[in-house]
Amino acid sequence: MRAHLYSGECLVQIAGECEITYVGRAASMAEAGDYLVVVKCDGSLQVHGPRGVKPVNWQPRTDELALSLEDGRALLRAERTSPAEMVQVAFLEPALVQALELRHASGFVLSGSEAQMQAALARNPELIEPGLSVLERELLVGVGGVDLYARDAQGRFVVVELKRGKATHEAVHQLERYVTAVRAQVAAPVRGILAAPAVTAPARTQLERLGLEFREVTALPVLEEEPLQPGLF
Amino acid sequence: MRAHLYSGECLVQIAGECEITYVGRAASMAEAGDYLVVVKCDGSLQVHGPRGVKPVNWQPRTDELALSLEDGRALLRAERTSPAEMVQVAFLEPALVQALELRHASGFVLSGSEAQMQAALARNPELIEPGLSVLERELLVGVGGVDLYARDAQGRFVVVELKRGKATHEAVHQLERYVTAVRAQVAAPVRGILAAPAVTAPARTQLERLGLEFREVTALPVLEEEPLQPGLF
């Protein structure tokens, strides 16, 4: 088991009764209970309780992983520096210990991400508005980047902020920041457009108050074959 | 196995070669590879690859969980409505199938949360600034709530935004929103203080630009007994 833990080739699982302690960015203590502990070959550790996707305790990256015996109980300790954090699992009554080899983990494709949406709209800006032509993607302005920087049919500059899900007031704030930054640099009218499949009511109100615009763009979370024409997802 | 899946009393694991499809807020496809699939008794599902804490695919809540046979391959399908999402796992070569009973998952205590920090600072506001007295916690102002609403030694109103970790420009924005909202309601000077253990450089710049303040407050994520002296974590 120890060999498997350190080999870097296996996923190791231990299930059973344990106590878990965490100290780091916060601190936590789980009293004795049944948990499933998973240590992956990259050293990441997660301790799962009976409910939910989120582990009870975890360690995304370990700089040091140590398995020891103390008072006849197995102690698993996963530490990392930066931030300094430690998760320790004390096994009171391990019910199951096993190692799995997850050999080939192959191609994973996600479609419908904001990056893809951005690429698609950069190629088809008329989906946002007829006559729009894109000047820049990810234009750096102060802190953060403008998703799309464009010019409309009347030659006015347009800042487009993109959201793949329902846009909230945070998105409006982001758009406003960028529009302000751009206006400070160019002495010409600058429009701001929030492009998303939907927008929350407060966000819409705020948009109107700020003189910004909303355009509904429908993200297409569809798994398509590789298109003949390169591009388009 | 099917019985365990539907019994609602076990955590079911299946490891082996599979293909995973997800369609919902986005869409994804994982080619055949080795994965560990975990279905908890609350219906949550997660598919783990060889690396990282985060699953490759997941479903936090399932309204419908179906196990079927198709072309001689087992198909596990987890669906939920609102948002409409579906994860489907096709098992090509299951290497391991097992059910675990995670009986008692007992007391879990986390310390160092923002809520605790807020409670501690509400009891000891002088940790933020001498002469400060707290008027309200979680004061509702428009949308969202002011962490601490206080009055300083000179009688000025103070809006305090709290962060348990390093404060970013988002925290500054939040503070700014609240200060603006409060200023719109009271016709008196209103100060804004961002209280956190640290602040990023851009956030500090932005604070100064907006005439807001930063106070270092050190969170102590230590598991302690209930202190005799009330207050101070």
Next chain:
DNA sequence: ATTTCTATGTCGGGA
């Protein structure tokens, strides 16, 4: 059900 906020968020990319 919708909106907002916290989180030990995690993760990846860029300066």
Next chain:
DNA sequence: TCCCGACGTAGAAAT
């Protein structure tokens, strides 16, 4: 390394 922003964020609390 720090900083920033996206994420199918998840999950909880309040409306």
